[in-house]
Amino acid sequence: MKNPLESGTRQTARPLPPTRTKHVLTALLILLLLWGSAVQTEVSFKELIEGFPNMLDLLREMFPPRWTYFDNIVDGMLETIRMALVGTTIGAIIAIPVALLCAGNLMPHRWVYYPARFLLNLVRTLPDLLLAALFVAVFGLGPVPGILALAVFSVGLIAKLTYETLETIDQGPLEAMTAVGANAIQRIVFGVVPQISAAFMSYVLYTFEINVRAAAILGLVGAGGIGLFYEATLGFLEYDKTAVIILFTLAIVLFIDFASTKLREKLL
Amino acid sequence: MTTKNGDHLIQKPRKNPLRWPIIIALALVYIWAFSGVPFTGFKETAGQIMKSIMAGIFSPDWGYVYLPEGEDLLRGLLDTLAISILGTVISAVLCIPFAFWSARNMSKYRPISGSGKIMLSFIRTFPEIIMAILFIKAVGPGSFAGVLALGLHSIGMLGKLFADDIENIDFGPSEALLASGATRMQQLWFAVLPQVLPGFLNYTLYRFEINVRSATILGVIGAGGIGTPLIFALSTRSWPRVGIILLGIVVMITVIDLISGYVRKKLV
Numbered sequence: 001m002k003n004p005l006e007s008g009t010r011q012t013a014r015p016l017p018p019t020r021t022k023h024v025l026t027a028l029l030i031l032l033l034l035w036g037s038a039v040q041t042e043v044s045f046k047e048l049i050e051g052f053p054n055m056l057d058l059l060r061e062m063f064p065p066r067w068t069y070f071d072n073i074v075d076g077m078l079e080t081i082r083m084a085l086v087g088t089t090i091g092a093i094i095a096i097p098v099a100l101l102c103a104g105n106l107m108p109h110r111w112v113y114y115p116a117r118f119l120l121n122l123v124r125t126l127p128d129l130l131l132a133a134l135f136v137a138v139f140g141l142g143p144v145p146g147i148l149a150l151a152v153f154s155v156g157l158i159a160k161l162t163y164e165t166l167e168t169i170d171q172g173p174l175e176a177m178t179a180v181g182a183n184a185i186q187r188i189v190f191g192v193v194p195q196i197s198a199a200f201m202s203y204v205l206y207t208f209e210i211n212v213r214a215a216a217i218l219g220l221v222g223a224g225g226i227g228l229f230y231e232a233t234l235g236f237l238e239y240d241k242t243a244v245i246i247l248f249t250l251a252i253v254l255f256i257d258f259a260s261t262k263l264r265e266k267l268l
Numbered sequence: 269m270t271t272k273n274g275d276h277l278i279q280k281p282r283k284n285p286l287r288w289p290i291i292i293a294l295a296l297v298y299i300w301a302f303s304g305v306p307f308t309g310f311k312e313t314a315g316q317i318m319k320s321i322m323a324g325i326f327s328p329d330w331g332y333v334y335l336p337e338g339e340d341l342l343r344g345l346l347d348t349l350a351i352s353i354l355g356t357v358i359s360a361v362l363c364i365p366f367a368f369w370s371a372r373n374m375s376k377y378r379p380i381s382g383s384g385k386i387m388l389s390f391i392r393t394f395p396e397i398i399m400a401i402l403f404i405k406a407v408g409p410g411s412f413a414g415v416l417a418l419g420l421h422s423i424g425m426l427g428k429l430f431a432d433d434i435e436n437i438d439f440g441p442s443e444a445l446l447a448s449g450a451t452r453m454q455q456l457w458f459a460v461l462p463q464v465l466p467g468f469l470n471y472t473l474y475r476f477e478i479n480v481r482s483a484t485i486l487g488v489i490g491a492g493g494i495g496t497p498l499i500f501a502l503s504t505r506s507w508p509r510v511g512i513i514l515l516g517i518v519v520m521i522t523v524i525d526l527i528s529g530y531v532r533k534k535l536v
């Protein structure tokens with residue numbers, strides 16, 4: 001009788017170690033990319049080392065922060081939060097029909113959801129600050145262009161996350177409702193909404209966190225909020241005031257992140 | 269609950285007693301938020317400007333794509349790309365020690381990993397635009413400041429994701445190697461690294477996608493990339509040029525997302 005083990009080893013040859021050429025080529029490609037990028041952006045460590053004391057000077061001028069400036073920026077901070085809240089809400093409301101249009105399992109044909117997804121991807125390519133700069137050009141200075149920019153940005157993010165969740169819902173309830181003669185609206189209200197409302201709320205909160213951070217810098221392009229004060233204080237080289245703005249923003253952002261994370265944990 | 273004839277009734281889920289207070293609080297917050305937004309007082313010219321922007325976007329200034337003497341669209345986009353590549357690589361390298369510092373299973377005492385986590389979330393909440401302003405003070409305006417800002421800011425997110433990955437590794441292979449007499453370095457190289465590498469690369473590519481978007485706006489404050497000519501075109505109201513720059517950004521980001529998405533799918 002033949003040894004089964006022996007015949008086994010004869011049939012399956014020992015696996016060859018993976019070749020190194022691919023790794024070497026990948027590494028070379030990455031190094032080439034890095035070198036090209038360094039040339040393009042004029043990286044110079046000499047400049048960094050020479051400029052480093054300047055940065056330390058700047059940090060030194062920031063401390064101690066001038067706390068009395070705090071009273072001037074509370075209104076700006078409230079406006080920032082307001083912008084984030086209104087922008088996120090408008091975005092979330094618009095995102096609902098958009099997400100439904102993009103969901104492959106709810107729309108009848110790919111001629112509906114492929115173009116919808118394509119448009120959504122296009123919207124998502126533009127960063128919020130860039131949108132704000134555009135809207136400032138159209139509507140003039142103030143919080144309204146900032147709100148619109150945040151709303152557009154929120155639609156992109158919330159609709160994408162929501163439609164991906166929509167595609168994973170359980171089809172059972174929908175089929176049961178079709179069987180008892182429900183129409184499309186009834187199917188969505190009683191079959192789809194209960195399955196995704198918690199996830200949707202969680203995405204809205206997550207987007208709100210991102211929008212608070214974004215709203216804090218939109219003022220740099222004139223779109224309202226606390227960002228306006230960066231321009232003012234940096235322009236007059238009052239770095240101790242800038243430090244107050246930075247610290248205040250950090251505190252608010254950390255607090256909102258914390259509250260929102262706790263809420264999201266409760267939701268899911 | 270059972271009725272007289274023995275049918276089982278499903279109890280309705282009890283309603284949250286805090287429902288009304290929460291709804292009222294939310295309503296108050298929204299009234300505060302919306303009442304503070306000056307929705308009136310748009311520029312009367314908004315409609316007109318919108319029309320000319322649309323006209324500009326649909327008849328882009330193709331001549332700007334390539335200018336022999338420089339400062340054109342292609343060079344701006346290349347600059348943006350180079351900034352994001354370098355920024356991502358710098359942060360991917362720098363965040364590794366932070367990730368091991370804040371991974372819970374790598375240190376015996378909780379305060380050590382806890383302090384690492386706080387450090388990372390501090391870096392994360394510090395907006396990259398503000399970092400770029402600081403670096404401009406150090407190395408002067410230009411792409412290099414943008415590279416440094418992105419490199420430092422991305423540590424926050426990458427470090428957190430890497431740390432989460434490290435916390436999820438399986439210690440079996442490590443112990444097996446230790447039992448057969450491997451050194452600490454060999455354990456890291458042959459047992460830990462193979463487990464975390466695909467995740468690391470995946471997150472790095474994901475962060476790269478985000479960084480390309482960020483790099484397009486760094487130019488707003490003079491940190492290099494396509495943002496500078498965009499802001500210039502917006503302020504001089506040359507809409508066809510705004511159109512071609514927006515088109516260039518959308519195309520570049522879409523292509524990068526496609527490539528990066530393909531590579532990430534192959535990795536996981």
